[in-house]
Amino acid sequence: MRTTTRGLTLLLLTGFLAMCAGALPASAHSRLLSISPADGAALPASPTEVVLTFNEPIDPQFVTVRITDSEGGNVVGQDATAEGAKVTLPISDPIAAGNYSVLYRVVSADSHPISGSTKFTIAGNPQAPPATTGTASGAATPTPSASSSVASPPVASAATGDTTAAPEGEDPGSTPMWVWFIVFAALVAAIGATFYAVRRDESQH
Template identity: 40%
Template sequence: MRLGVRLGVAVLTAALALLVPGVPAQAHNTLRSASPARDATLTSAPVEVTLEFMDELDPAFATVVLTGADRRRIATGDPVVAGARSTVQVTGAMANGTYTVAYRVVSVDGHPLQGSYLFTVADPTAGGDAGAATVESHDGPGVGLLVAGGALAALAVAAAGLGWRRRRVGR
């Protein structure tokens, strides 16, 4: 193989090696549904938060935290896990505003999963405001990292092809 082709293959292999370990495995657990739902606007405060996952949960390792936009925790009961579902009873008062549900669970296969989402309480008969929205976080690589890696790989292939073509034309 010519040097340009080998260099292109090496760069492409390095780029793929950097990207592949960062992509979450498809076999791991994911959040199937939630109540209140992500980005929902409720006309009254919920009495419980229920999260349903694709795979069964380990009851010993389930955490669900409810916070207002001021980052203060809203009182809840302990998580009750039944199969792939985790539920907490909301025992604290909730005024109108935006709330964050944050969770960290472990599947029975031992893989942890964490995430968060927002919902809003907009009870027309209640007063108060829990404040502005909080930031949402997710696991896994950012879209920017994946796009940059793909662009780097395409650039390496194009450079290797251009080098091969120049040598071939120069003969």
């Protein structure tokens, strides 16, 4: 009986440690902490810059931030720059009233790609010139920084929107924590059922 109990306890501890080991890499991934203008913000006038703050330093060689209009055209000609964990896209020419998306694609210092998108609206800015698109047809044209000649990971819309905090909240390749809790609960239930069956068999002999 003691041997059986010890074996079940060891199995339970092993399952718990495996769950923790699987959850740690997901929580260690780089992510967006905040963005200004915030996701869904309604602004009275054109912003002068877009600032993204991450939880880890960003590699300045792989930084792309674009602002696109409702037709997908790029409306800002400047390149974004990275300093530590902060990425800044300056907006020198005011943007006209309308709905816009911020598309970002960066790589952290530990080579982890981060991408996503947020939205904001400019309620009115009569002095601003009409928004210009990146091409005559209005198709989106990426404007990566001069140093980001290497192909970057594709832009993906933010699932939670990691959003003023983490539009990219969860890394697409990581397993959500709730999945690990379900697995652990199932493991505990299986061990409990096995322990009950062993005790019942021993009591019948």
